Amino acid sequence: MYTYTEFDAAFVAERNRQFRAQVARRVDGSLTEDEFKPLRLMNGLYLQLHAYMLRVAIPYGTLNATQMRQLAMIAERWDKGYGHFTTRQNIQYNWPALADVPDILDALGEVQMHAIQTSGNTIRNVTADHFAGAAADEIADPRPIAELIRQWSTDHPEFQFLPRKFKVAVTGSEVDRAVTLAHDIGLRIVRRDGETGYQVLVGGGLGRTPMIGKVLHDFLPEADLLPYIEAVVSVWNTIGRRDNKYKARIKITVHEHGIEDIRARVDARYALIRPQFTGVDQQMLGAIRDEFSAPEFRVAPSNSYDAARKTDPVFRAWADTNLAAHRAPGYAIVSISLKAHGETPGDASADQMRVMADLAERYGHDELRISHEQNVILPHVHQSDLPAVHAALRATRLGTANIGLISDIIACPGMDYCALATARSIPIAQEIAVRFDALKLEHEIGEMKIKISGCINACGHHHVGHIGILGLDRAGVESYQITIGGDGGADAQLGDRTGPGFAAGDIVPAIEAIMLAYLAHRAGPSETFLATYRRLGMAPFKVALYGEAEAERSRRKMEAHVTA
Amino acid sequence: MPREFTPKVITANTLLKGDVVYLSEADNWTPRLAEAAILADEADAHLRLLDAAARSHEVVSVYLTDMTPATSGPQPMHFREEFRRTGPSNYFHGKQADLK
Numbered sequence: 001m002y003t004y005t006e007f008d009a010a011f012v013a014e015r016n017r018q019f020r021a022q023v024a025r026r027v028d029g030s031l032t033e034d035e036f037k038p039l040r041l042m043n044g045l046y047l048q049l050h051a052y053m054l055r056v057a058i059p060y061g062t063l064n065a066t067q068m069r070q071l072a073m074i075a076e077r078w079d080k081g082y083g084h085f086t087t088r089q090n091i092q093y094n095w096p097a098l099a100d101v102p103d104i105l106d107a108l109g110e111v112q113m114h115a116i117q118t119s120g121n122t123i124r125n126v127t128a129d130h131f132a133g134a135a136a137d138e139i140a141d142p143r144p145i146a147e148l149i150r151q152w153s154t155d156h157p158e159f160q161f162l163p164r165k166f167k168v169a170v171t172g173s174e175v176d177r178a179v180t181l182a183h184d185i186g187l188r189i190v191r192r193d194g195e196t197g198y199q200v201l202v203g204g205g206l207g208r209t210p211m212i213g214k215v216l217h218d219f220l221p222e223a224d225l226l227p228y229i230e231a232v233v234s235v236w237n238t239i240g241r242r243d244n245k246y247k248a249r250i251k252i253t254v255h256e257h258g259i260e261d262i263r264a265r266v267d268a269r270y271a272l273i274r275p276q277f278t279g280v281d282q283q284m285l286g287a288i289r290d291e292f293s294a295p296e297f298r299v300a301p302s303n304s305y306d307a308a309r310k311t312d313p314v315f316r317a318w319a320d321t322n323l324a325a326h327r328a329p330g331y332a333i334v335s336i337s338l339k340a341h342g343e344t345p346g347d348a349s350a351d352q353m354r355v356m357a358d359l360a361e362r363y364g365h366d367e368l369r370i371s372h373e374q375n376v377i378l379p380h381v382h383q384s385d386l387p388a389v390h391a392a393l394r395a396t397r398l399g400t401a402n403i404g405l406i407s408d409i410i411a412c413p414g415m416d417y418c419a420l421a422t423a424r425s426i427p428i429a430q431e432i433a434v435r436f437d438a439l440k441l442e443h444e445i446g447e448m449k450i451k452i453s454g455c456i457n458a459c460g461h462h463h464v465g466h467i468g469i470l471g472l473d474r475a476g477v478e479s480y481q482i483t484i485g486g487d488g489g490a491d492a493q494l495g496d497r498t499g500p501g502f503a504a505g506d507i508v509p510a511i512e513a514i515m516l517a518y519l520a521h522r523a524g525p526s527e528t529f530l531a532t533y534r535r536l537g538m539a540p541f542k543v544a545l546y547g548e549a550e551a552e553r554s555r556r557k558m559e560a561h562v563t564a
Numbered sequence: 565m566p567r568e569f570t571p572k573v574i575t576a577n578t579l580l581k582g583d584v585v586y587l588s589e590a591d592n593w594t595p596r597l598a599e600a601a602i603l604a605d606e607a608d609a610h611l612r613l614l615d616a617a618a619r620s621h622e623v624v625s626v627y628l629t630d631m632t633p634a635t636s637g638p639q640p641m642h643f644r645e646e647f648r649r650t651g652p653s654n655y656f657h658g659k660q661a662d663l664k
Contacts, residue, residue, distance in 0.1 A: 047624060050652065052581075097581050344654045473644075
């Protein structure tokens with residue numbers, strides 16, 4: 001993986017030195033809060049409901065064991081012994097004291113990490129497929145280009161005061177695990193006639209106006225990618241709406257101008273700036289790519305794996321749900337669930353972080369990944385080591401076999417922590433997981449992605465959940481709106497609202513009603529919830545949620561609408 | 565007829581730790597809602613808010629929030645303030661632990 005150059009290390013150290021001085025000036029009164037706030041946000045420090053919150057970038061979700069141990073140390077020394085992994089492959093600390101933050105940033109700098117541009121109207125942490133460099137279905141590793149974009153966007157003088165935040169995601173696989181269609185820019189590495197290039201998507205995003213990205217360029221050679229991205233951001237920086245925060249994201253710019261107009265503007269800008277890119281970026285990319293060369297995969301027999309599968313049903317259940325196909329023979333990708341039933345999605349204790357770090361070092365070529373689904377990945381584990389890995393995970397409550405199932409829920413921090421939230425998310429996720437574990441229906445239901453957001457900003461990606469739950473404040477009471485049929489994959493789709501929302505006490509029974517309706521109506525065990533919904537539409541789920549009368553009323557309304 | 569003024573307290577987060585505090589009758593910051601001054605007069609509430617917000621070396625994010633007066637002290641009218649005075653629901657952290 002990428003290691004800092006002297007330049008990188010000096011840059012981060014200098015930024016930390018500046019921030020230490022800024023904190024000191026705030027505390028001694030020389031800076032007002034209005035002056036200080038943009039400075040702390042540039043360094044990932046928010047003020048939330050109960051305390052400050054520090055958001056630390058995990059570039060394209062990649063960590064090594066040393067870094068994970070440092071995250072554990074920070075959690076213990078300066079926080080309450082845990083960290084929260086987010087849908088943007090970051091980690092958040094919920095309880096840092098202001099005066100400790102400069103020390104935390106220095107500790108991060110020691111292991112080549114930082115919190116720069118994890119907030120504010122800048123280009124944020126570049127996310128990528130969490131199976132990058134390991135997946136059997138991958139065309140190319142998306143991380144080198146993600147790292148190049150990080151270096152280009154960090155402190156880019158033209159892009160420090162954008163109309164709004166800007167998020168880039170990259171996938172190197174046709175199976176889109178990076179939700180590229182819901183990003184300001186989504187990049188897909190594609191192969192055409194033996195050539196590798198990039199499909200550039202623009203204008204996707206969730207939030208209060210959810211939109212699926214549109215294809216801006218179908219096939220761009222790698223050498224042209226960085227100037228092209230610069231042209232896109234530059235065009236939006238010029239014409240993006242600064243008059244209205246809710247219309248400032250590029251998705252609105254694309255929507256208002258139309259994709260053809262945006263493409264023409266980008267092409268014009270690109271023609272102007274392309275000559276400035278003389279190839280230095282390509283040299284840098286080459287050097288970066290060398291650092292992401294694959295580990296030396298071991299060739300060894302897998303007898304112990306086969307034996308454990310036969311003799312240990314708990315291991316087998318875990319292997320069936322939590323492993324994914326690796327590109328190297330004899331290897332597997334291990335997804336470690338941070339979703340033990342009843343626990344907070346995405347949270348890991350310092351002890352758990354250290355266990356995962358140890359496992360990565362001992363069995364996983366020193367690599368860890370954070371997924372946007374709030375789990376941790378060991379991307380390269382030889383099958384013969386899986387029984388030992390599983391045993392160690394189980395011993396620290398990390399062995400839950402539920403990846404991709406109904407309890408593998410994405411949930412934003414919600415009103416338990418977030419100052420923007422309109423309702424809580426975490427307790428809803430906990431209750432759903434516990435309920436379906438008790439019903440023993442999880443495996444029967446099969447593939448099911450529930451995503452929960454505690455406000456309209458949609459950090460919990462509820463629009464693209466097979467079931468999405470949005471927490472709102474309705475007349476001073478927490479209320480939850482359900483959408484179904486969303487999908488965050490290669491053909492991403494936004495979910496459809498089922499109807500009126502549910503009170504906090506009624507939301508788990510509502511999800512149960514949807515699941516029972518699915519089980520009753522599916523064509524067979526191999527038909528997923530999403531497939532059943534696409535075949536049957538909303539009607540059976542509406543009946544399950546609101547009863548026959550309400551379903552009939554809305555059917556008549558629909559028909560009247562169609563005839564009209 | 566003017567609308568009746570809903571009683572309020574002044575709340576904020578401390579600058580150094582970010583924890584939730586309330587303005588007491590004696591103009592001190594207290595972590596306990598029960599010790600907060602309940603402001604029943606609109607003009608007085610806004611004046612005290614101005615003074616409180618000026619103490620930016622002590623606190624940030626200062627605002628007035630609706631309360632129902634009770635013998636045990638002010639009671640939040642909105643669930644957000646209920647969470648702020650208690651702490652998160654997933655762990656026994658924050659005020660519920662600190663003020664035990």
